[in-house]
Amino acid sequence: MLKYELIPEQLLHEGLISASDLHSPDPVDESSILRTHSKSYWERVRDLTLSPAEIRRIGFPLSRELVEREMRIAQGTINGSIHAIKNKVALNVAGGTHHAGSDWGEGFCLLNDQAIAANFLLDNALASRILIIDLDVHQGNGTAEIFARDDRVFTFSMHAESNFPFRKEKSDLDLGLEDGTNGLRYVTLLYIHLCDILLTFKPDFVFYLSGVDVLETDKLGKLNLSIQECMKRDAMVLGLCKEHAIPVQISMGGGYSPNIKHIVDAHCNTFRVAGDLFL
Numbered sequence: 001m002l003k004y005e006l007i008p009e010q011l012l013h014e015g016l017i018s019a020s021d022l023h024s025p026d027p028v029d030e031s032s033i034l035r036t037h038s039k040s041y042w043e044r045v046r047d048l049t050l051s052p053a054e055i056r057r058i059g060f061p062l063s064r065e066l067v068e069r070e071m072r073i074a075q076g077t078i079n080g081s082i083h084a085i086k087n088k089v090a091l092n093v094a095g096g097t098h099h100a101g102s103d104w105g106e107g108f109c110l111l112n113d114q115a116i117a118a119n120f121l122l123d124n125a126l127a128s129r130i131l132i133i134d135l136d137v138h139q140g141n142g143t144a145e146i147f148a149r150d151d152r153v154f155t156f157s158m159h160a161e162s163n164f165p166f167r168k169e170k171s172d173l174d175l176g177l178e179d180g181t182n183g184l185r186y187v188t189l190l191y192i193h194l195c196d197i198l199l200t201f202k203p204d205f206v207f208y209l210s211g212v213d214v215l216e217t218d219k220l221g222k223l224n225l226s227i228q229e230c231m232k233r234d235a236m237v238l239g240l241c242k243e244h245a246i247p248v249q250i251s252m253g254g255g256y257s258p259n260i261k262h263i264v265d266a267h268c269n270t271f272r273v274a275g276d277l278f279l
Contacts, residue, residue, distance in 0.1 A: 003255060006264045007093050011271055022093075025079050027071035028116065032078065035119040036112060036146060038103040045110055058105040070110040073097065077113040077251055078120050081205070084247040085126060089238070089278045091271060095251030096209040098140035099165065106142065107164060114207040114251055115146045118153055121205060128152060131203035131246075133194070133237060136211030136253040137163060137221045139176070144169035154201045158190060160222040173197065179222045183229030186214070191236055198244055206246050208237055211253030212266035220256045227262065231269040238277050250274065 011017045033042050044050045048062055055062050073094045080090035095114065099107035114132060121127040132147075134140035134157040147153040154172045161176030168174070175189060197203075212230055213221045225233070241248040250270060255263040 002260060003252075003263050003267065004094050006260065007252070007267050007271075010264055010268050014268075016268070016271060016275060023076070023079065025072050025075040027068055028075035028078065028111075032074070032116055032120055033071075033111060035123060036102065036116045037100070041103040041105075045105070050105075054105065058110060059108045060110075067110065070097065070113075074111050074113040074116045077117040077207075077249060081117045081121055081207070081247075081249040082126070084249045085205070087247075087278075088242070089248050089250070089274050091250040091252075091274060093252065096136060096211060096253030097251075098134055098136060098143045098209055098253070099138070101142040101145040101169075104142075107138065109142065112142050112146060114209065114249070115143050117249065118147075118205075118207060122152060127205035129201065129203045130154070130205045130207065131156065131197060131201060132207045132209070134158070134171075134209040134211075134253075135190070135214065135233065135237070136209050137213040137218065137223055138211075138254065139163075139165060139168050139174065140171065140209065141165045141167075141169040144171040144174075154197060154203065156193070156197060158186075158193075163220070163222050177223060181223050183225040183232070186223065186225055187229065187232055187236060190233060194237065194240060198240060198246075203246060206241050206248040208241075208248050208250045209253045210234055210237075210250055210267075210270045211255065212263060213254040213256055215255070215257055215262060215266060217257040217259065217262050218255065219258055220254070227266050227269065230266050231273060234270045234273045235277070238273055242277050
């Protein structure tokens, strides 16, 4: 959790951003939540009446503070997507809560921020064909389930196949990588498949989940990318979005290296790349 404080502090320290670049969102409206999550699930979350089994599946003690945090993260991603339409790119210091499905929470995720924001754009005619690029080391099972029957949203998850969640959902494209996959193979596969998706699906908006749990130092990851290769991954994704003139919203996703510096450096690299390409 400490990374969410350290990332903006580091960006401010380096002068990569100014205080005016940071925005604190209000909690998301229930109407936006209910467009993505079932009424019964949301009411159990809101009223703190999830069962002990549901709370164990989420992995956090359930509290009003946690629910409010997730609501603010979701609204931050909505706000960022609107900003990106006007200014090409926006980043959420948190977010990437891709394990939350339509009627469940899981893996430290209560509400699916990018799914909520994607539905907001669709409902308000701000986008018509959305690509969600999920490069967290864990499959975006909640996102896949939410959009399984929505042809307007293409879900692309590239993850460690043997990793959590052990019951996978079906994305529009799943690339399940073998343990120990190195950076060269990872980046090559990503480039080939992402270029194909952009040419065939032709999205008019991209949500990018830039998890840094792909690092070789990550205690939960099972892949073998260096910090430099992770940065190259970000540069490729954002460079292709810029080349195709597609606005992109970025959420941070996971990162569990024992040394917090590795996590913060890798996440800050995403901001550095976005700044170099778009500002």
